Amino acid sequence: MTELDRAKIQEEVDANYEFFKTQLNQTVADHLGQYVLLKNKTIVDYFDTLDDAQKYADTLYKDGLYSIQKVENAVLNLGFIGIQYA
Numbered sequence: 730m731t732e733l734d735r736a737k738i739q740e741e742v743d744a745n746y747e748f749f750k751t752q753l754n755q756t757v758a759d760h761l762g763q764y765v766l767l768k769n770k771t772i773v774d775y776f777d778t779l780d781d782a783q784k785y786a787d788t789l790y791k792d793g794l795y796s797i798q799k800v801e802n803a804v805l806n807l808g809f810i811g812i813q814y815a
Contacts, residue, residue, distance in 0.1 A: 734793075737794060738793055738794060741768075741769075741794040741795065741796060742796045744769075744770050745767035745768070745769075745770060745795075745796040745798075746796065746798070747770075748767065748770035748771075749765065749767060749798050752772065753800075756772075756800050760775045760800045761800055761801070761802070762799075762800065762801075763775045763776060763777055763799075763800050764776045764777075764778065764779050764781075764782040764797050764798065764799050764800070765782075765797065765798050765799075765800055766782050766785065766786050766795060766796075766797055767795060767796045767797070767798065768786075768789075768790065768794070768795045768796075773786075773789075773795075775800070779797065779799070782797045783797060
């Protein structure tokens with residue numbers, strides 16, 4: 730993975746994380762404990778397991794530009810979790 734690829738992934742993760750924080754109050758009540766797949770500051774879907782979210786994301790986004798967050802009462806940045814490295 731090149732430095733440019735890493736920078737693009739980090740930019741996507743950071744943007745999605747900031748968006749996720751704005752949506753957390755609305756999301757927690759309905760999806761507590763689930764994992765949310767984010768792409769381009771948009772919620773794609775919710776999953777019961779991290780593995781399910783990652784498998785789904787890997788089939789849709791071959792470029793690895795997505796992020797996954799666990800829906801919790803506290804905001805936790807999972808960073809590069811869910812990113813597939815070549």
